[in-house]
Amino acid sequence: xxxxxxxxLTESLAVEHRGGFRRRWYRTPSFVAGVLIIGTIIALxxxxxxxxxxxxxxxxxxxxxxxxxxxxxxxxxxxGRDEFARILYGGRVDLRVAFLAVLFPFVLGTTLGCIAGYxxxxxxxxxxxxxxxxxxxxxxxxxxxxVFALGPGARSIYIAITLVGWVSYARILRGEILVAKRQxxxxxxxxxxxxxxxxxxxxxxxxxxxxxxxxxxxxxxxxILAIVTLGYLGLGIQPPTPDWGGMxxxxxxxxxxxxxxxxxxxxxxxxxxxxxxxxxDGLADLLRPE
Amino acid sequence: MDRFAYILRRLVQAVPVVIGVTxxxxxxxxxxPGDPARTMLGVHATPQKxxxxxxxxxLDKSIPEQYKLFMGRLLHGNLGDSLFYHVSARDxxxxxxxxxxxxxxxxxxxxxxxxxxxxxxxxxxxDAVRDQAVRVVPLIGLGFPPFWLGIMLLLAFGLHxxxxxxxxxxxxxxxGHLNSMFLPALxxxxxIAPILIRSLRASLLQVLESDYITTARSKGIxxxxxxxxxxxxxxxxxTVSVLGVNIGFLVGGTVVIEQVFALPxxxxxxLNSIFQRDFPVVQGVTLVFGIMVVLVYLxxxxxxxLLDPRVRFD
Numbered sequence: 001x002x003x004x005x006x007x008x009l010t011e012s013l014a015v016e017h018r019g020g021f022r023r024r025w026y027r028t029p030s031f032v033a034g035v036l037i038i039g040t041i042i043a044l045x046x047x048x049x050x051x052x053x054x055x056x057x058x059x060x061x062x063x064x065x066x067x068x069x070x071x072x073x074x075x076x077x078x079x080g081r082d083e084f085a086r087i088l089y090g091g092r093v094d095l096r097v098a099f100l101a102v103l104f105p106f107v108l109g110t111t112l113g114c115i116a117g118y119x120x121x122x123x124x125x126x127x128x129x130x131x132x133x134x135x136x137x138x139x140x141x142x143x144x145x146x147v148f149a150l151g152p153g154a155r156s157i158y159i160a161i162t163l164v165g166w167v168s169y170a171r172i173l174r175g176e177i178l179v180a181k182r183q184x185x186x187x188x189x190x191x192x193x194x195x196x197x198x199x200x201x202x203x204x205x206x207x208x209x210x211x212x213x214x215x216x217x218x219x220x221x222x223x224i225l226a227i228v229t230l231g232y233l234g235l236g237i238q239p240p241t242p243d244w245g246g247m248x249x250x251x252x253x254x255x256x257x258x259x260x261x262x263x264x265x266x267x268x269x270x271x272x273x274x275x276x277x278x279x280x281d282g283l284a285d286l287l288r289p290e
Numbered sequence: 291m292d293r294f295a296y297i298l299r300r301l302v303q304a305v306p307v308v309i310g311v312t313x314x315x316x317x318x319x320x321x322x323p324g325d326p327a328r329t330m331l332g333v334h335a336t337p338q339k340x341x342x343x344x345x346x347x348x349l350d351k352s353i354p355e356q357y358k359l360f361m362g363r364l365l366h367g368n369l370g371d372s373l374f375y376h377v378s379a380r381d382x383x384x385x386x387x388x389x390x391x392x393x394x395x396x397x398x399x400x401x402x403x404x405x406x407x408x409x410x411x412x413x414x415x416x417d418a419v420r421d422q423a424v425r426v427v428p429l430i431g432l433g434f435p436p437f438w439l440g441i442m443l444l445l446a447f448g449l450h451x452x453x454x455x456x457x458x459x460x461x462x463x464x465x466g467h468l469n470s471m472f473l474p475a476l477x478x479x480x481x482i483a484p485i486l487i488r489s490l491r492a493s494l495l496q497v498l499e500s501d502y503i504t505t506a507r508s509k510g511i512x513x514x515x516x517x518x519x520x521x522x523x524x525x526x527x528x529t530v531s532v533l534g535v536n537i538g539f540l541v542g543g544t545v546v547i548e549q550v551f552a553l554p555x556x557x558x559x560x561l562n563s564i565f566q567r568d569f570p571v572v573q574g575v576t577l578v579f580g581i582m583v584v585l586v587y588l589x590x591x592x593x594x595x596l597l598d599p600r601v602r603f604d
Contacts, residue, residue, distance in 0.1 A: 129306060129307075133311055133314055136538075136581075137311070137579065137580045138540075138579055139539060140545055140546060141541070141576055141579045142576070144561070144564070145560075221433055225436075228435050229437060232435070232546070233561060255444070262441055266442070273433025274433050277429055277433055
């Protein structure tokens with residue numbers, strides 16, 4: 001009976017979240033603005049082959065450092081490559097890597113946070129000391145050092161961001177589970193002899209995952225900035241694949257004569273980060289229990 | 291718990307973290323794909339040189355023995371020799387550390403100077419236009435790539451809007467440093483100021499609604515005095531904590547900013563060493579950054595406990 005009530009309570013909470021979300025998302029201005037910005041950027045990047053006939057990697061050494069024209073909307077770079085095409089195709093790469101790079105630390109951090117919070121004792125102590133050690137390193141220093149050790153490229157970015165980024169999710173989940181596991185429906189599930197895995201996945205996670213999801217949205221902003229920074233330093237996405245960070249670095253040499261080469265990719269990064277931040281803020285409002 | 295006991299407890303708690311930092315830095319070499327010595331030597335790898343590096347780094351021993359060797363050297367201040375400069379990595383780091391410390395301190399001071407007035411302006415008129423305007427700052431500010439912000443500041447204040455500040459270098463003497471490092475420090479400050487503004491505004495709003503502020507106002511104390519003498523003093527305490535927690539972010543940002551402004555600090559040393567595949571220097575700088583942040587966390591907790599005595603009873 002108690003178990004049935006516990007199952008029902010968990011389900012109803014989840015339904016309430018989903019129902020509330022569906023009812024209210026369009027009335028949350030920051031969420032709508034964020035979705036519009038990111039939706040537009042993603043659509044532009046996906047429609048790149050339709051919007052431009054230029055390849056992002058084809059060089060045209062007879063037309064280097066051209067200003068904006070009907071042929072090249074944002075001009076060309078030092079190798080005669082079309083800037084508009086490079087921004088669109090670069091967005092495809094950077095956004096894909098950023099969205100994937102947030103998934104791995106989310107899964108690892110959530111798993112370790114659940115273990116630390118649910119089992120406590122030496123599991124908790126061990127995992128939280130590991131968190132303390134990782135947190136001791138500045139984010140960029142550790143990511144740069146790890147990418148150096150692993151070698152540049154998307155694979156290294158995923159590994160480095162996962163090894164550094166999981167700690168925030170672990171902290172959030174541990175804190176939430178420490179409170180939730182003392183609730184009556186969890187005690188009832190334990191008394192009924194349910195396996196720990198079932199209690200964590202079916203009963204605890206649906207009630208504690210919200211904060212981690214909200215944090216993930218702000219984490220994508222950090223990941224985008226890290227990917228662009230690594231690209232700028234020459235440690236991220238490798239040429240000739242276009243990347244916003246690499247474009248800023250390439251343009252820096254022509255700052256006095258062609259300032260737009262570095263400025264425009266940076267503005268695109270700022271707008272993307274703003275869109276993601278707005279979605280994050282909106283999600284925090286929407287998923288907050290009423 | 292008295293102040294001394296609290297500080298002692300925090301010192302003891304920092305010891306395992308520092309040991310953990312050394313373990314993580316030690317394992318960096320084992321993340322390198324393939325043979326680390328061969329990878330680092332690149333085209334210069336000969337069987338003799340590879341064997342010499344194996345012996346120097348202890349790669350021909352078991353992992354526990356390697357760590358023992360690493361720690362033994364570390365306790366004697368030996369971070370190994372640079373593969374590129376052929377001098378001690380410790381000396382290289384030691385020469386360049388003052389520049390980075392200057393940048394961190396200067397950036398921290400500027401971030402407080404930016405955040406304090408803006409947060410006060412916002413909190414004293416909650417939901418007014420000026421509050422809404424200040425609340426937009428963190429939303430947009432956190433999305434700026436630090437290095438790009440540096441480039442834009444260079445473009446504006448170093449090139450186009452008159453050459454007010456040097457576009458690179460460290461300068462000589464106190465005023466030389468202050469002038470040369472203004473743009474890099476401002477870039478560092480603008481990176482962390484949004485977080486500080488958000489936190490200080492929230493603390494001030496909470497403090498301004500508390501009973502003792504109402505009492506102060508009811509006694510007829512001028513609003514300016516209530517704000518400066520009573521409210522800010524308490525709100526600053528939690529901001530010190532936020533600053534401490536985010537100092538890792540600030541310190542990490544200096545690595546890239548040193549590169550943009552050609553500052554000869556340990557961040558630039560780390561990046562140059564990466565391109566020279568100079569593993570001992572990269573490893574040494576990573577370790578120094580890690581220990582630096584642990585010390586800053588420690589100092590923040592001590593300062594917080596001095597500003598807010600309630601902390602020591604937690």
